[in-house]
Amino acid sequence: MAAVEKTTKQPQNKHVSAPWNDPKAEPYIRIENVTKKFGEFVAVNNVSLNIYRGELFSLLGGSGCGKTTLLRMLAGFEVPTAGKIYIDGVDMAGIPPYDRPTNMMFQSYALFPHMTVEQNVSFGLKQDKYPDSEIKQRVAHMLEMVQLMPFAKRKPHQLSGGQRQRVALARSLVKQPKLLLLDEPLGALDKKLREATQFELMNIQDRLGITFIVVTHDQEEAMTLSTRIGVMNEGQIVQTGTPQEIYEYPQSKFVADFIGSVNLFEGQIIEDEQDHVLIRSDEAGGDIYIDHGISSAPGARAWVAIRPEKIRLTKQDLNEPHNCLSGVVKGIAYMGNLSIYLVQLDSGKQIKVTMPNQVRAAEFMIDWDDRVTITWHANSPVALLS
Structure with a gap:
């Protein structure tokens, strides 16, 4: 399943100036x-x-997609069966983990339970026989950066999950690696703490300027943290791009379906001009108009992907020639800031629509079993070819 539209967007993270768009830039x-x-x-x-x-x-993907194996090869814990890995221009073949300019933070954090926070963070420096004065200075700087100085004498069992995560991060960073590899670093935290820690991680990375590679199965985490995302499936990277590119312009049905929530309509191209494509879809029960061409032969099979938040839901009976479908509300989930509507179209297909709760329910109400019309703008869908 190939993408039919490509675009270049700037990353959301202000501290990286999109070197991947510069053909002269040297990858690290x-x-x-x-x-x-x-x-x-x-x-x-x-x-x-x-x-x-x-x-x-x-590196984002489901369990068993190969993302952790790829990370372990970068760290030197696994050896590639074929191919090459270069870090800062140096071929890593035959270079053991302890001689690579990397450090790895494991999902379990792997803290020493009998050591204090301070001792855990200083362990690697002592193993490498750094001078005591430098160890003291570096450890103090790291604990201050991760806001753990008041907990320096505590042991891991006396800390919260978020504090243990920050100890592991400080221990990984104290040796000043050029590359930090993080395997599901926030997986053990609850949702609220995970969200807060994501921004801490971004701020630390921004201040230090170290290259981070994060393995995660959490789409929201990848979208929040990343300058770019590599989506993996069955051992391959199926798309690389900024969070905006991955979400707004998926290049395959798999990526569209894996990232966030999406409605997919199967159909057949009946018009393909420079300024539009028209796809007839029995699943949608009508024609879908997209305001750009895709350079494909009429009659070709295609999928249309449209995000739930890009759909407008109304009880008014609209009469538009395209992108206007009718159905019945079969489910509502109230999430506070937004509501999720499950709508069964007249074709029989069920779709999701999300709408922000900008007014109180008493003033604006769409209820179960209401007959509704759904519409969307012509630039909202993405067409994907089979």
Whole structure:
């Protein structure tokens, strides 16, 4: 399933100036045709990827897609079956983990339970025989940065989950690696703490300027943290882009369906001109008009992806020639700031519509079993070819 529209957007993160759009920019990490097999199982399948200095790059995908295996190959804990990995222009083949300019923060945090916060953070520096004065200075700087100085003498069991996460982060950063690899770093935190810690992580990365690569299965986490995201499926990277590109311009049905919530309509192209494409969809029960061409032959099979928040829901009976469907409300979920409506179209297909709760329910009400009309703007859908 290939994308039919490409675009270039600026990243949301202010501290990176989109070097991936500059053909002259040198990537800090180059992954070239890397494959990793465990027996007959192919965990990573011919992956090529460039990551630039100062990025906070996320590898996003479901369980078993190969993202952690790729991270472990960068760290040196796994050896590629084929392909090359370069960090700062140096081929990593044969270089053990302790000689790479990397550090890795594990999902479990792996803190020493018998050591204090201060001792946990200083452990790597002591192993490398740094002078005591430098160890003291670096540890104090790190604990201040992660706001743990008052807890320096506590042991891990005396800390909250968020505090333990920050200890692990400080220990990973204290040796000043050029590249920090984070495997599901926030997975053990509850939702509210995870959201707060995401911004802490971004601020620390921004201040230090270290390149971060984060492995996560959490779409919201990847969208919040990242300068760019690499979406993985079955050992391959199926799309790379900024959070805005990944969300607004998915290049495949898989990415459209995996990232966020989406409504997908199968159909057939009946018109394809430079300024529009018209797709007839039995699933939608009408024609879908998109305000750009896709350079495909009439009659070709296509999918239309449209996000729930881009759909307008009304009880008015509108009579538009395109992008106007009718149905019945079969479910409502009130989420406080927004409501999610499950609408069964006259075609029989069920779709989701989200609407912000900008007025009180008493003033504006769409209820169960109400007959409704749904519409959307012609630039809201994305067409995907089979």
